[in-house]
Amino acid sequence: MTKAAFEAKPPVNAYGWAARDSSGVLSPFHFTRRANSDDDITVKILYCGICHGDIHLVKNKIWPTLYPTVPGHEIVGQVIRTGKNVTKFRVGDIAGVGCIVGSCGSCDNCKQDLENYCPKMLWTFQGQHEDGTRAFGGYSDNMVVEERYAVLIPNGFALAGTAPLLCAGITVTVVSSSPSKQKEAVERLGADSFLVSHDQEQLEAAMGTMDGIIDTVSSPHPLAFDWLAQD
Numbered sequence: 001m002t003k004a005a006f007e008a009k010p011p012v013n014a015y016g017w018a019a020r021d022s023s024g025v026l027s028p029f030h031f032t033r034r035a036n037s038d039d040d041i042t043v044k045i046l047y048c049g050i051c052h053g054d055i056h057l058v059k060n061k062i063w064p065t066l067y068p069t070v071p072g073h074e075i076v077g078q079v080i081r082t083g084k085n086v087t088k089f090r091v092g093d094i095a096g097v098g099c100i101v102g103s104c105g106s107c108d109n110c111k112q113d114l115e116n117y118c119p120k121m122l123w124t125f126q127g128q129h130e131d132g133t134r135a136f137g138g139y140s141d142n143m144v145v146e147e148r149y150a151v152l153i154p155n156g157f158a159l160a161g162t163a164p165l166l167c168a169g170i171t172v173t174v175v176s177s178s179p180s181k182q183k184e185a186v187e188r189l190g191a192d193s194f195l196v197s198h199d200q201e202q203l204e205a206a207m208g209t210m211d212g213i214i215d216t217v218s219s220p221h222p223l224a225f226d227w228l229a230q231d
C-alpha cells in the first residue's frame with residue numbers, strides 16, 4: 001500500500017504505558033497507531049506478558065532505544081476490526097502477537113516463513129512501519145497488525161497464560177514406546193516431533209535439546225535427564 005493510501009484512512013487512537021528515558025519508569029502515554037489497512041486486524045489488548053527483553057528495551061540495554069517506547073511483545077487480545085483481505089480472523093476471535101510485526105514479505109527468508117531472518121524485520125516495539133508510523137508494543141489498549149504477524153488463539157485457552165508463549169514460544173516432542181502413536185501425537189495433539197523411546201539413534205540425537213520433561217509413565221523407569229539442555 002502506498003503512503004498516500006495509508007494516509008487516506010484515519011489513524012487509530014491508543015493509550016498505553018511508555019518509557020521516556022532509560023530510568024526504567026513507565027508513565028501514561030497517548031499515541032496513534034496506523035490505520036487498519038486491508039491486510040490488518042485491530043486487536044483490543046486483553047493481556048500482555050512482561051519479558052526480560054522489555055526491561056532491556058526500557059533501560060536502553062540492547063539497541064539504541066527510540067523514546068518514547070511502549071514495551072510489550074507477548075500480546076493477546078480480541079479482534080475488533082478486520083481489513084477486507086483478512087482471511088485468518090473474524091471479529092471476536094482471539095489473536096496473539098509476538099515479537100515481530102513487519103518484514104519485506106518478498107525475500108527468500110520471508111518466502112519460507114522465516115521473517116525473523118529478513119533484513120527488514122520490524123520489532124513489535126521498536127522501529128517504523130512502511131508508512132512511517134512508529135511501532136509501539138503491547139502495554140497499551142489496542143494494536144493494529146498485519147494478519148501475517150498474528151496467530152489465531154484457539155477457543156478455551158487460558159489467555160493470561162497464553163501471552164508469555166508469544167515471545168519464546170514452545171515446541172513439543174512426544175516420546176513413546178509405540179511408533180503407532182506418532183500420527184495421533186502430531187495430528188491431534190499438535191506435537192512438533194515424535195521420538196520412539198527404544199530407538200537409540202533418535203534418543204542420542206535428542207540429548208541436551210529439551211528444556212523440560214513432563215513424564216506421564218506410571219511404571220518404574222529411568223528418568224531421561226540426559227535430554228535436558230544444560231542452560
Ligand SMILES: [Zn+2]
Nearest residue numbers: 051052053167
Ligand atoms: Zn520476550
Ligand SMILES: [Zn+2]
Nearest residue numbers: 104107110118
Ligand atoms: Zn524479507
